[in-house]
Amino acid sequence: MVRYLASLFVLLLLAGCASVPKPGLLQPAGESSAQELCRKYNIECRWDSVSQTITMVYMDKTIKALVGSDMVVIGKNRIALSASVYRKRGAVIFPPDFERAVFGPAVVPQEDYVKGAQSGRLKKVVIDAGHGGKDPGAIGVAGLKEKDVVLDIARRVKKGFEAAGVVVVMTRDSEDFITLADRTSIASQPDVDLFVSIHANANKSRGVNGIEVYYAGALNRDDRSEDQRLANQKKICSLYNMRSDIPDLRAITSDMLYAYKRAFSPGLSEAVARGLAREVPRQNRGSKPERFFVLRNTLIPAVLVEVGFVTNPKEASLLKDNDFRQRLAEAITKSVLRFVYVSGF
Ligand SMILES: [Zn+2]
Known part of the structure; x- marks a missing residue:
């Protein structure tokens, strides 16, 4: 699947239309969805549709992010992100610096x-x-x-x-x-x-x-x-x-x-x-x-x-x-x- 998406991406690049990917198929570079991150780090994500808030618990830290806001709360700290958290086709999407801010550079992907x-x-x-x-x-x-x-x-x-x-x-x-x-x-x-x-x-x-x-x-x-x-x-x-x-x-x-x-x-x-x-x-x-x-x-x-x-x-x-x-x-x-x-x- 990854290989398929990668070759599709190359095809789009060659066709000169990489800037207009199909919505939802390719996210802009570095962005990640809540679902991807929770799978990658093996953690639970809770979505509250009323408050539009996503909550994750990672190594004793509770992380809360609000759709539409560029602030994320990690434990007792508030961290400003480079862009706001947004929703696309039902998925919650984080800006590129979110993963690093939350999971830290020392954390290596599980694979x-x-x-x-x-x-x-x-x-x-x-x-x-x-x-x-x-x-x-x-x-x-x-x-x-x-x-x-x-x-x-x-x-x-x-x-x-x-x-x-x-x-x-x-x-x-x-x-x-x-x-x-x-x-x-x-x-x-x-x-x-x-x-x-x-x-x-x-x-x-x-x-x-x-x-x-x-x-x-x-x-x-x-x-x-x-x-x-x-x-x-x-x-x-x-x-x-x-x-x-x-x-x-x-x-x-x-x-x-x-x-x-x-x-x-x-x-x-x-x-x-x-x-x-x-x-x-x-x-x-x-x-x-x-x-x-x-x-x-x-x-x-x-x-x-x-x-x-x-x-x-x-x-x-x-x-x-x-x-x-x-x-x-x-x-x-x-x-x-x-x-x-x-x-x-
Ligand atoms: Zn012992």
């Missing part, structure tokens, strides 16, 4: 995950389902256990990556307990590009809910010489046939790995938080630096995704639901692949 998969830049990912065995993780509403929720989601994420041609290594693919040290050791093997740890959150207050994603913050002195970190460095050095007994060489390797990790982890974390919150959809509690063991002791770009709160009644029931788990898993896979495409990972 770009396909380009990320096709780029072939992401070859191998380690998926880490948190906790397991004797360690149930957080226990939530009606005894819902974090370890069970995250293992199922991790398996779904694995399937998603494999479908995109990415090799997946699971730190655990069973009920068995595995130490944090072993998880980071598994991530320290040849050609692993990325480490994605999957957890579910808990809070004393039942009302707290939403998505959080973490990445490793700055390392302090003790972190740098932490036993597991040194063991993983040694392993990496030997994998690449580098001598690990020369302190300077080890320090340089470590700094290089850390710089590489830091170059990508925060952006990846932000992309996953946004992608998940938008597509699942749940509240985005943000992307944050943290000193979690598996983040500071892995030597490759790494994120830890908190998929929701097992202590929140609404999210606990969602986290039990197979469809919701599948949506979460797909959103994780797509957000990572989209990031790979836009970041030059």
Whole structure:
């Protein structure tokens, strides 16, 4: 269809009549309809024909636009557009700057995950389902256990990556307990590009809910010489046939790995938080630096995704639901692949 419209547009150009397209067939360049935007960003649009107002909710922001007006209200802010919102054949049409003002330059169209998969830049990912065995993780509403929720989601994420041609290594693919040290050791093997740890959150207050994603913050002195970190460095050095007994060489390797990790982890974390919150959809509690063991002791770009709160009644029931788990898993896979495409990972 897109190809058909594109060739039609070319024909119109060649015929010298591009300035008089059939009404409703081609919109002026850059304009977008409410329907297109809502489909593109997977959000709900509500149209009120009495007040001629369209309302969208996107990442906790409510966006209101009035037909005939060039002002749009985004949360508590009012933004002036280059032209008024108007209606054409029943559709609500926005001027070209509306999409950017509302959805922001950092937001990438959803389809770009396909380009990320096709780029072939992401070859191998380690998926880490948190906790397991004797360690149930957080226990939530009606005894819902974090370890069970995250293992199922991790398996779904694995399937998603494999479908995109990415090799997946699971730190655990069973009920068995595995130490944090072993998880980071598994991530320290040849050609692993990325480490994605999957957890579910808990809070004393039942009302707290939403998505959080973490990445490793700055390392302090003790972190740098932490036993597991040194063991993983040694392993990496030997994998690449580098001598690990020369302190300077080890320090340089470590700094290089850390710089590489830091170059990508925060952006990846932000992309996953946004992608998940938008597509699942749940509240985005943000992307944050943290000193979690598996983040500071892995030597490759790494994120830890908190998929929701097992202590929140609404999210606990969602986290039990197979469809919701599948949506979460797909959103994780797509957000990572989209990031790979836009970041030059
Ligand atoms: Zn956890």
